[in-house]
Amino acid sequence: xxxxxxxxxxxxxxxxxxxxxxxxxxxxxxxxxxxxxxxxxxxxxxxxxxxxxxxxxxxxxxxxxxxxxxxxxxxxxxxxxxxxxxxxxxxxxxxxxxxxxxxxxxxxxxxxxxxxxxxxxxxxxxxxxxxxxxxxxxxxxxxxxxxxxxxxxxxxxxxxxxxxxxxxxxxxxxxxxxxxxxxxxxxxxxxxxxxxxxxxxxxxxxxxxxxxxxxxxxxxxxxxxxxxxxxxxxxxxxxxxxxxxxxxxxxxxxxxxxxxxxxxxxxxxxxxxxxxxxxxxxxxxxxxxxxxxxxxxxxxxxxxxxxxxxxxxxxxxxxxxxxxxxxxxxxxxxxxxxxxxxxxxxxxxxxxxxxxxxxxxxxxxxxxxxxxxxxxxxxxxxxxxxxxxxxxxxxxxxxxxxxxxxxxxxx
Amino acid sequence: xxxxxxxxxxxxxxxxxxxxxxxxxxxxxxxxxxxxxxxxxxxxxxxxxxxxxxxxxxxxxxxxxxxxxxxxxxxxxxxxxxxxxxxxxxxxxxxxxxxxxxxxxxxxxxxxxxxxxxxxxxxxxxxxxxxxxxxxxxxxxxxxxxxxxxxxxxxxx
Ligand SMILES: Cc1ncc(COP(=O)(O)O)c(C=O)c1O
Numbered sequence: 001x002x003x004x005x006x007x008x009x010x011x012x013x014x015x016x017x018x019x020x021x022x023x024x025x026x027x028x029x030x031x032x033x034x035x036x037x038x039x040x041x042x043x044x045x046x047x048x049x050x051x052x053x054x055x056x057x058x059x060x061x062x063x064x065x066x067x068x069x070x071x072x073x074x075x076x077x078x079x080x081x082x083x084x085x086x087x088x089x090x091x092x093x094x095x096x097x098x099x100x101x102x103x104x105x106x107x108x109x110x111x112x113x114x115x116x117x118x119x120x121x122x123x124x125x126x127x128x129x130x131x132x133x134x135x136x137x138x139x140x141x142x143x144x145x146x147x148x149x150x151x152x153x154x155x156x157x158x159x160x161x162x163x164x165x166x167x168x169x170x171x172x173x174x175x176x177x178x179x180x181x182x183x184x185x186x187x188x189x190x191x192x193x194x195x196x197x198x199x200x201x202x203x204x205x206x207x208x209x210x211x212x213x214x215x216x217x218x219x220x221x222x223x224x225x226x227x228x229x230x231x232x233x234x235x236x237x238x239x240x241x242x243x244x245x246x247x248x249x250x251x252x253x254x255x256x257x258x259x260x261x262x263x264x265x266x267x268x269x270x271x272x273x274x275x276x277x278x279x280x281x282x283x284x285x286x287x288x289x290x291x292x293x294x295x296x297x298x299x300x301x302x303x304x305x306x307x308x309x310x311x312x313x314x315x316x317x318x319x320x321x322x323x324x325x326x327x328x329x330x331x332x333x334x335x336x337x338x339x340x341x342x343x344x345x346x347x348x349x350x351x352x353x354x355x356x357x358x359x360x361x362x363x364x365x366x367x368x369x370x371x372x373x374x375x376x377x378x379x380x381x382x383x384x385x386x387x388x389x390x391x392x393x394x395x396x397x398x399x400x401x402x403x404x405x406x407x408x409x410x411x
Numbered sequence: 412x413x414x415x416x417x418x419x420x421x422x423x424x425x426x427x428x429x430x431x432x433x434x435x436x437x438x439x440x441x442x443x444x445x446x447x448x449x450x451x452x453x454x455x456x457x458x459x460x461x462x463x464x465x466x467x468x469x470x471x472x473x474x475x476x477x478x479x480x481x482x483x484x485x486x487x488x489x490x491x492x493x494x495x496x497x498x499x500x501x502x503x504x505x506x507x508x509x510x511x512x513x514x515x516x517x518x519x520x521x522x523x524x525x526x527x528x529x530x531x532x533x534x535x536x537x538x539x540x541x542x543x544x545x546x547x548x549x550x551x552x553x554x555x556x557x558x559x560x561x562x563x564x565x566x567x568x
Contacts, residue, residue: 346475348452348548349419356415365451372451378473379451407419408476 003295003303005390011036011291012388025359025396030174030202030337030384032224035284039227042287043280053276055253069279072286073269076234079289080219081210086268087242089235090277094201095125097220097235098168100272101197102129104245105218106166109195112138115164117194119144119152119180120374121173124367126199130168144169146374150176150327150334157185161192168196171203171214175366175380176327177308177334179203186215195241201225205386206304206335208297211236223281228288232281235272242268249274300387304336307385311338311394318398319343322405326375336385339366342401345408347381353407354400361397417538418545419476426532427476432486434469441563444472445555447547452478456555460563464493470552477536477545482552484533494560501553503528508550509540 009015012034017024026034046068052061054069070085077085091097106129110116116130120143134141142160147153150173161167167189171182182203186196197218200209204221211219218241222233237245247254247265251274256264265271292300309331315323315338324341328334342350347363354361361383365372372378383397436442436457445454452474459467468490470482485504489497507530539549 346479348475348545349477352418352542352545353415364449369451378453403415407415408424 002306003299003387005303005388008295008388011038013037013040015388019358022358025357025393027383027385027389027393027397028360028362029205029386029389030225030335030382031362032230033205033227033386034388035227035229035288036291038291039229039284039287042283043229046280046283051279054279055270065279068286069277069282072282072289075286075289076236079209079293080204080234080236081212082236083212084239087236087239089237089242089269089272090282091220091233091235091272092231092278093224093233094199094220094222095233097218097233098126098197098199099129100235100248101218101237102133104248105195105241106130106133107137108246110137110139110165114139115142116140116166116168117142117144117160117164117189119169120146121152121176121178121180121368121371122168122170123174123199123201124369125201126168126170126197127370143370146176146371149329150178152178152180152185154181154185157188158192161189161194164189164192164194166197167194168199170199170201172200172206172335172337173327173368173371174202174337175339175368175371175382177337177339178327179207179333179335182214182216190215202335202337207301217241223285223288226285226288227291229281229284232278232285239268242272247274248272251275253277295387303387304385305331307389307391307394308334308336308338310391311383311385311397314394314398315340315401319401319405322409323401326380336389337382338384339380339382341377341380343405343409345404347379349408350381350401350404353404354397357396357400357403359397359400414538414541418542420535420538422532422535423476423480426480426483430470430479430483432469432483432490433471435471436467436469440467440469441559443555443559443562445551445558447474447478447551449544449547452548452551454478454482454552454555456482456552456559458556458559458563460494460560463495465489465491465497468556474551475548477539478548478551481533481536481549484531484536485552485556488531488533489556494564497556497560499528500530501557503530504533504553505550507533507537507540508546510546510550 014034050064052065054066073085073088076088145153189196195217198216200221205226218237220235224230254266254274256266322343326339351363364379440457440459443456453472455471457469468486539545
């Protein structure tokens with residue numbers, strides 16, 4: 001069954017906006033998704049009715065606030081099929097989650113000369129924390145290459161992973177849309193004795209995420225790309241690994257006891273949640289997960305496949321050699337992300353001209369400069385879709401691109 | 412399209428398609444890189460200074476039409492000028508971009524001293540002011556040139 005996109009659009013207040021007489025065509029969900037009413041009102045409800053600090057009050061509001069936070073954790077645990085709720089740690093975003101792992105697990109387990117493996121399609125969030133650690137610890141970073149078809153080139157993977165302590169990579173590229181072979185890579189990394197961190201920031205919004213099935217040791221995603229609010233993300237990790245890790249930030253919440261001599265850490269997951277947490281954001285994330293569960297991630301995914309199939313065909317038919325679309329040609333091998341170059345126009349100019357018609361896309365390096373270098377471009381234009389987009393949005397995009405052509409290549 | 416026509420004037424597109432003074436200069440010309448982290452645009456300014464005069468200038472890197480056209484026009488106007496003259500042009504251009512030098516104590520605009528400088532083709536970039544994010548594109552090469560001049564004059568002190 002197809003998604004009723006017209007009905008879904010009604011759930012998103014911002015999509016009702018009309019600017020200069022034109023409605024919004026939002027094609028930047030890989031950057032951040034829009035939020036349905038239910039998410040916004042869950043956050044408002046919390047502040048209107050239950051605002052209090054958590055885990056330390058002895059009155060009804062505080063109990064409600066604690067229940068809101070912890071029930072969101074249960075929802076996340078169910079959504080990604082975690083073994084238990086202790087494995088779900090709330091962080092600010094995916095960037096913080098990866099920094100948490102590099103600063104705690106990384107600092108303890110990686111020493112001079114050790115090897116970690118990344119891929120060329122990583123977001124800076126999964127590169128810079130490792131560069132920082134590599135500099136401090138003198139560890140070596142090896143890179144899995146990206147092939148011409150936008151897929152990872154695993155031909156020398158066994159050599160790269162040999163002797164490595166960690167493989168950290170994106171399950172879906174935020175530029176190419178490529179789904180990487182997560183399960184296979186995790187298995188091969190584990191065989192070689194490496195731990196595996198999966199950056200599922202793009203994957204989780206687009207596809208059913210099952211941490212057992214994917215076989216990772218750590219997995220992260222960020223709430224704001226998943227219909228949730230900005231300011232909350234998730235780090236999932238295997239309990240025994242999280243248990244053995246030192247804490248990240250120190251302060252309230254993360255301790256059992258503090259004396260003048262020292263402290264002892266709290267149990268999981270609070271050991272990694274220092275200070276007052278983001279309760280409203282957790283409420284919002286919980287509501288986002290409810291919303292997606294009600295629709296069904298399988299339907300979200302199949303909608304996206306058919307929409308990307310339409311977009312790939314339409315843009316190629318309309319613009320032929322004038323457009324270069326990066327990444328896999330087959331919609332089943334990619335998420336709802338479409339990066340392209342067009343008519344010798346710079347992405348920044350393309351985005352500006354499209355903005356005139358209220359079409360929101362992203363132009364730039366997408367925080368993936370090493371990948372830009374592989375593609376041989378400084379920047380790309382990127383249109384990215386979600387469950388509230390349909391073929392009419394792609395048609396408007398194509399119309400907008402005709403205007404770009406009229407300005408940059410009139411004849 | 413009116414606003415867009417104002418932004419993408421033919422002269423700008425012409426400089427974008429056929430940038431002037433593109434390339435590199437060999438040592439001892441000074442090389443300076445500028446980045447716009449927002450969109451990944453990158454400009455490399457090479458200047459050959461001689462006796463306080465910009466003998467030659469070349470531009471490398473890549474970027475959008477606004478940053479490329481602005482850089483291209485900049486090379487045309489500053490080439491052959493003395494450093495002092497070039498600095499006045501830089502100042503005048505930034506004022507056109509609505510960027511004013513501010514006093515430390517407040518946001519009071521310093522009286523313009525450069526309003527009578529003829530910016531020629533560069534006037535075409537005036538449309539950029541309506542698009543605040545693009546001002547950074549238009550000024551990238553200029554800021555890099557300023558940095559370049561600073562670096563050269565400081566090391567030769
Ligand atoms: C693949 C990937 N990883 C990590 C991130 C970082 O997400 P956040 O900025 O929410 O930490 C992004 C977001 O752009 C992403 O696309």
